[in-house]
Amino acid sequence: MNQTIETMLNHRSVRKFKEENLSPEQIQMIVEAAQMASTSSFIQAYSIIGVTDPEKKKKLAKLAGGQDYVSESGHFFVFCADLYRHSLIGKWENADVDDSIMSMEKFMVSVIDASLAAQNAAVAAESMGLGICYIGGLRNNLPEVSELLETPEHVIPLFGLTVGVPDQKTAVKPRMPFQSIYHENSYRHQKDTVKQEMNEYNEAISAYYHERTAGKRSDKWTEQMAKMLQRKSRMYMKEFVEGKNFAKK
Amino acid sequence: MNQTIETMLNHRSVRKFKEENLSPEQIQMIVEAAQMASTSSFIQAYSIIGVTDPEKKKKLAKLAGGQDYVSESGHFFVFCADLYRHSLIGKWENADVDDSIMSMEKFMVSVIDASLAAQNAAVAAESMGLGICYIGGLRNNLPEVSELLETPEHVIPLFGLTVGVPDQKTAVKPRMPFQSIYHENSYRHQKDTVKQEMNEYNEAISAYYHERTAGKRSDKWTEQMAKMLQRKSRMYMKEFVEGKNFAKK
Incomplete structure (x- = not known):
């Protein structure tokens, strides 16, 4: 590298x-x-x-x-x-x-x-x-x-x-997994697939916050996004x- | 560097x-x-x-x-x-x-x-x-x-x-001069200043094309922009x- x-x-x-x-x-x-x-x-x-x-x-x-x-x-x-x-x-x-x-x-x-x-x-x-x-x-x-x-x-x-x-x-914040952001030849829009990927990402993000805050935070990414997007800013x-x-x- | x-x-x-x-x-x-x-x-x-x-x-x-x-x-x-x-x-x-x-x-x-x-x-x-x-x-x-x-x-x-x-x-294409793209504290919008700067940049761009095409092209940047923006694309x-x-x- x-x-x-x-x-x-x-x-x-x-x-x-x-x-x-x-x-x-x-x-x-x-x-x-x-x-x-x-x-x-x-x-x-x-x-x-x-x-x-x-x-x-x-x-x-x-x-x-x-x-x-x-x-x-x-x-x-x-x-x-x-x-x-x-x-x-x-x-x-x-x-x-x-x-x-x-x-x-x-x-x-x-x-x-x-x-x-x-x-x-x-x-x-x-x-x-x-x-x-x-x-x-x-x-x-x-x-x-x-x-x-x-x-x-x-x-x-x-x-x-x-x-x-x-x-x-x-700390470096973990991004969405490669396979969630990167599509080959056509966009994978099947809702079940997206949901499964987002669930896996939620776990990674929760673990990141948990470790960084000594257990005080364990937000999921989808929760963060829902909360932010609910605000009409x-x-x-x-x-x-x-x-x-x-x-x- | x-x-x-x-x-x-x-x-x-x-x-x-x-x-x-x-x-x-x-x-x-x-x-x-x-x-x-x-x-x-x-x-x-x-x-x-x-x-x-x-x-x-x-x-x-x-x-x-x-x-x-x-x-x-x-x-x-x-x-x-x-x-x-x-x-x-x-x-x-x-x-x-x-x-x-x-x-x-x-x-x-x-x-x-x-x-x-x-x-x-x-x-x-x-x-x-x-x-x-x-x-x-x-x-x-x-x-x-x-x-x-x-x-x-x-x-x-x-x-x-x-x-x-x-x-x-x-070849590397010469960008607008530093002082044209970079403003300090407030935007310099005086038309005369902008015109003078663009005239200077036109000369640099003309010289660049002239050299690269052995004299065949000598476009000015403002001409290029006017031509492009006239097309309603x-x-x-x-x-x-x-x-x-x-x-x-």
């Missing part, structure tokens, strides 16, 4: 960091690695905002649901779906790009582009010995986040990535996304 | 492969690396379909716009946004998860999850000396792709990833996505 794959297999989210800012060189290297991810038809439909202003970081930490490790980390990146430049290009090149830019297809392209870039950033950071945590909590309140970061129309902050020198040791999203002129057509 | 970052900075899409299938061990390692990417609230809202059936591969190559390197590669992966399991969990756990599953928020979560996993797969493959190319062309015709792969409701094939032993040497996507019960609420 090579170092790159070893880095990936050792991934765990880090939520406690030493008081040590990333250097400008580290930030630049992480962003350059992000930029080299594949991009659909070379569209590069994303932007990255690095937040260094202490006040803004505190506000973002609060908006993300009181996650201190947003402000108390070495650096905080925000990844955005971004077709703003492309909307301007339409005007400059005298091309009617409105339908494209407002299409569900290009919304997906920009979310995918931003995510591929972000994962390169995450793995690059981890390969440098840093720890990371994605901050989906930014989506709790995108109107305020957008105002704070002054993102224009055609730009949506999707998630944050908090990066720094780890100050905790966390961020139901403003469709209106917000369409209000930013994404996924309207 | 470490090996992982070196691998990323050396990324270029490969579209011609040697006739050499990936081994089961290689496939498993790539999928396991993919699975270790971060996932929103541990939801793991994606699936990977490996296509090995030669007939299916040919059909997919055709559906993707006649891209032979889909069928003529070492392996072809399809990454799907997937909330099918979660819809079943709702029934098994007697939890009302319908609003969540049909929300724009969870659509974004599943597209992001699938993309983070895919980028780990891509980098893992490249770290093993393999070449890769993302196949967004699958989205040309998702109804037929879904039928071919037998994906149920709540599952959307997002893109393919073709992987194999490279049989061509391609895949405008069926919103109806298709909502028809699969994603992004409806």
Whole structure:
């Protein structure tokens, strides 16, 4: 196994960091690695905002649901779906790009582009010995986040990535078994098969929590998911996304 | 610079492969690396379909716009946004998860999850000396792709990833300058600044094509983008996505 794959297999989210800012060189290297991810038809439909202003970081930490490790980390990146430049290009090149830019297809392209870039950033950071945590909590309140970061129309902050020198040791969380995530030639959708696989996975997850908490927790994965999905969270999203002129057509 | 970052900075899409299938061990390692990417609230809202059936591969190559390197590669992966399991969990756990599953928020979560996993797969493959190319062309015709792969409701094939032993040497394509993609504390949306940056980038891209084609091409990036976005491609996507019960609420 090579170092790159070893880095990936050792991934765990880090939520406690030493008081040590990333250097400008580290930030630049992480962003350059992000930029080299594949991009659909070379569209590069994303932007990255690095937040260094202490006040803004505190506000973002609060908006993300009181996650201190947003402000108390070495650096905080925000990844955005971004077709703003492309909307301007339409005007400059005298091309009617409105339908494209407002299409569900290009919304997906920009979310995918931003995510591929972000994962390169995450793995690059981890390969440098840093720890990371994605901050989906930014989506709790995108109107305020957008105002704070002054993102224009055609730009949506999707998630944050908090990066720094780890100050905790966390465990690698066992993923779904290979045969549950990986299908060959056609999707195995038989409900009995899925149920049996999920039961087996439940046992693995229960055992993981049991061991990690000295018997205090033994959640099953399906229970966790049911509980989470019962909460109707961020139901403003469709209106917000369409209000930013994404996924309207 | 470490090996992982070196691998990323050396990324270029490969579209011609040697006739050499990936081994089961290689496939498993790539999928396991993919699975270790971060996932929103541990939801793991994606699936990977490996296509090995030669007939299916040919059909997919055709559906993707006649891209032979889909069928003529070492392996072809399809990454799907997937909330099918979660819809079943709702029934098994007697939890009302319908609003969540049909929300724009969870659509974004599943597209992001699938993309983070895919980028780990891509980098893992490249770290093993393999070449890769993302196949967004699958989205040309998702109804037929879904039928071919037998994906149920709540599952959307997002893109393919073709992987194999490279049989061509391609050049690294210069990305947008660091200062154009990276903002500090707030988004720089001043049109004049963006225009000036894009003009500079146009020169870099023109020079790149000029050198690579011995003077035959000298496209500017903004021209490429305007031309691409003028085509109203895949405008069926919103109806298709909502028809699969994603992004409806």
